[in-house]
Amino acid sequence: xxxxxxxxxxxxxxxxxxxxxxxxxxxxxxxxxxxxxxxxxxxxxxxxxxxxxxxxxxxxxxxxxxxxxxxxxxxxxxxxxxxxxxxxxxxxxxxxxxxxxxxxxxxxxxxxxxxxxxxxxxxxxxxxxxxxxxxxxxxxxxxxxxxxxxxxxxxxxxxxxxxxxxxxxxxxxxxxxxxxxxxxxxxxxxxxxxxxxxxxxxxxxxxxxxxxxxxxxxxxxxxxxxxxxxxxxxxxxxxxxxxxxxxxxxxxxxxxxxxxxxxxxxxxxxxxxxxxxxxxxxxxxxxxxxxxxxxxxxxxxxxxxxxxxxxxxxxxxxxxxxxxxxxxxxxxxxxxxxxxxxxxx
Numbered sequence: 001x002x003x004x005x006x007x008x009x010x011x012x013x014x015x016x017x018x019x020x021x022x023x024x025x026x027x028x029x030x031x032x033x034x035x036x037x038x039x040x041x042x043x044x045x046x047x048x049x050x051x052x053x054x055x056x057x058x059x060x061x062x063x064x065x066x067x068x069x070x071x072x073x074x075x076x077x078x079x080x081x082x083x084x085x086x087x088x089x090x091x092x093x094x095x096x097x098x099x100x101x102x103x104x105x106x107x108x109x110x111x112x113x114x115x116x117x118x119x120x121x122x123x124x125x126x127x128x129x130x131x132x133x134x135x136x137x138x139x140x141x142x143x144x145x146x147x148x149x150x151x152x153x154x155x156x157x158x159x160x161x162x163x164x165x166x167x168x169x170x171x172x173x174x175x176x177x178x179x180x181x182x183x184x185x186x187x188x189x190x191x192x193x194x195x196x197x198x199x200x201x202x203x204x205x206x207x208x209x210x211x212x213x214x215x216x217x218x219x220x221x222x223x224x225x226x227x228x229x230x231x232x233x234x235x236x237x238x239x240x241x242x243x244x245x246x247x248x249x250x251x252x253x254x255x256x257x258x259x260x261x262x263x264x265x266x267x268x269x270x271x272x273x274x275x276x277x278x279x280x281x282x283x284x285x286x287x288x289x290x291x292x293x294x295x296x297x298x299x300x301x302x303x304x305x306x307x308x309x310x311x312x313x314x315x316x317x318x319x320x321x322x323x324x325x326x327x328x329x330x331x332x333x334x335x336x337x338x339x340x341x342x343x344x345x
Contacts, residue, residue: 024050024053024054024055025053025054025055025228025231025234026054026055026057027049027054027055027056027057027077027078027231027235028057028059028075028076028077028078029056029057029058029059029076029077029078029079029080030058030059030060030061030064030067030070030071030076030078030079030080030081031058031059031060031061031080031081032060032061032062032063032064032080032081032082032216033060033167033168033187033268034104034185034186034187034216034268034281035186035187035263035268035269035275035280035281036103036104036216036246036280036281036283037080037263037266037268038242038246038249038259038262038263038268038280039239039242039243039245039246039283040056040058040080040239040242041058041242041262041263041265041266041268042242042245042246042255042258042259042262043238043239043241043242043245044056044058045262045265046242046245048238048239048241048242049234049235049238051238052231052234052235052237052238053231053234054231054234054235054238056235058266059076061079061081062136062137062166062167063081063082063084063136063137063140063142063166064079064080064081064082064083064084064086064087064140064216064219065081065082065084065085065086065136065137065138065139065140066137067079067081068084068086068087068089068090068095068097071097071219071220071221072090072095072096072097072221074221074223074224076221077220077221077224077228078218078219078220078221078235079218079219079220080103080216080217080218080219081103081216081217081219082140082141082142082215082216082217083099083141083144083214083215083216083217083294083297084137084139084140084141085139085140085301085306085307086139087099087219088298088301088307088309088311088316089307089308091311091315091316092307092308092309092311096221096222096223097219097220097221097222098219098220098222098316098317098318099217099218099219099289099294099316099317099318100217100218100219100220100232100236100287100317100318100319100321100322101217101218101236101239101287101289101319101321101322102214102216102217102218102283102284102287102288102289102290103215103216103217103218103283104214104215104216104281104282104283105212105213105214105215105282105283105284105288105289105290105293105343106205106211106212106213106282106342106343107205107279107281107282107342107343108185108204108205108213108215108281108282109185109186109189109203109204109205109279109280109281109282110142110145110183110184110185110186110189110203110204110205110215111183111184111189111200111201111202111203111204112125112133112145112146112149112181112182112183112184112201112202112203112204113174113181113182113183113184113189113192113198113199113200113201114180114181114198114199114201115174115177115179115180115181115198115199116196116197116198116199117177118180118181119199119201122180122181122201124153125149125150125152125153125155125202126153126154126155128150128153128155128159128160128180128181129155129159129160130159130160130161131160131161131180131181132160132161132163132178132179132180132181133146133160133161133162133163133179133180133181133182133183134162134163134164134165134169134170134173134179134181134182134183135162135163135164135165135182135183136164136165136166136167136183137164138162138164138306139301139306139307141215141216141297142183142185143157143162143183143306144297144300144301145183145204145208145215146160146162146183147300147304148207148208148209148300149202149204149207149208152207157304163178163179165179165182167184167185167188168188170182170184170188170192170198171188171191171192171195171197171198174192174197174198175197181201182198183204184198185281186278186280186281187268187269187271187274187275189278190269190274190277190278191269191271191274194271194274209296210290210292210293210296211293212290212293212343213290213293214289214290214293214294215293217289217294217317218239218287220232232321233321233324233325236287236321236322236324236325237324237325237328237329239325240287240322240325240326240329241329243283243284243285243287244285244329244332244333245259246259246283246344247283247285247332247334247344247345248334248335248336249280250280250282250341250343250344251334251335251336251339251341251344252336252339253334253335253336254335255335260272260275260276263275279341282341282342282343282344283343283344284344285332285344285345286322286326286332287319287322287325287326288319288322289317289319291313291316291317294316294317295313295316298310298311298316332345
C-alpha cells in the first residue's frame with residue numbers, strides 16, 4: 001500500500017518535471033531615447049520583468065506622437081514618452097489607450113539650445129522671432145514646451161519656423177546651420193554641449209508652468225489590459241522596482257554604476273562620462289502624474305489647434321496599477337539621505 005502511494009507520488013513528480021514551464025507573456029514596449037530609460041533597462045537586465053512572468057521587448061522611437069496608432073492597434077502594448085497632442089485626440093475618438101504612470105517629471109532638464117555662433121546675437125527669447133527652431137514632433141510635448149517658453153516673451157508658435165527633427169538629427173542640423181535653435185532633452189543636451197554643437201539658452205524647468213511638470217508618461221493599450229490585467233500589474237510592479245533603482249542612482253546611491261552600465265550597454269547613452277558629469281532627468285518614485293500639468297498640456301494643444309476637445313480627468317489616466325504596485329512595494333527608501341538634488345523623492 002505504502003509502496004503504491006510512493007510510486008504514485010513519484011509518477012506525479014515526474015509528470016510535473018516534464019510539464020512545460022509556464023509561458024511568459026510577450027510585452028512590446030516602445031521608449032523615446034532618454035536617460036530615464038535606465039529604469040526599464042535595469043529592470044530588464046536584473047530580471048525584474050522575467051520574475052513577473054514577462055518577456056519584454058524594447059523598441060526605440062523618436063517621439064511618442066508617432067506611435068499612438070501602433071499602441072491603439074496593439075502592435076505595441078506599452079509606450080513610454082511625452083504627452084503628445086495625439087494622445088488627447090485618440091481619447092476623444094474613444095481609441096483604447098490610457099496613461100498609467102509618470103515617466104519624467106520636474107526637474108526634467110530639457111533645454112532650448114542655440115547654435116554657438118548665435119549666443120552673442122540672441123540673448124532674449126523675444127529675439128527668436130523668425131528663427132528656425134527644431135522640435136521632435138509637430139504635436140509633441142517638446143512643441144508644447146517650446147510654445148510655453150515663447151509665450152513668456154510675448155511670442156507665439158507662429159512667430160517662429162518650427163522644423164521637425166528627431167533628437168539625433170538636431171546635432172547635424174546645428175552643425176550645418178540648418179536650424180538656429182532646438183528644444184533638446186538629455187542625453188542629447190549633454191552630447192551637443194560636449195561636441196560644441198550647441199549652447200544652453202533657456203531652461204524649461206524655470207520657465208514652463210505649472211510646476212512640477214509631468215512631461216513623459218507610460219501609456220498602455222486598454223483592450224490588451226482587459227485580457228492581461230495580471231500581466232500589466234506584473235509589469236508595473238517590476239517597472240516600479242526599476243524606477244526606484246533609478247531614483248537611488250539619481251541621488252548617487254550604491255546602484256549608480258550599475259545603472260550607468262545598463263544605460264550604456266543598451267546605448268540609451270554611449271558615453272558614461274556624460275552620465276557621471278551631468279545631472280539626470282527626475283521622475284516620481286511613486287509613479288505619480290501631476291494632473292495640473294497634464295491638463296495644462298491639454299488646454300495648450302486645444303488653444304493651438306493640435307487637439308479639439310477638453311476631456312475630464314477621469315478619462316485621461318488610470319492610476320490603479322501604480323497604486324497596487326506602491327501598496328506591494330511599500331514607501332520609497334532614499335539610500336543617500338545627504339543628497340541635495342531635487343526630484344526623484
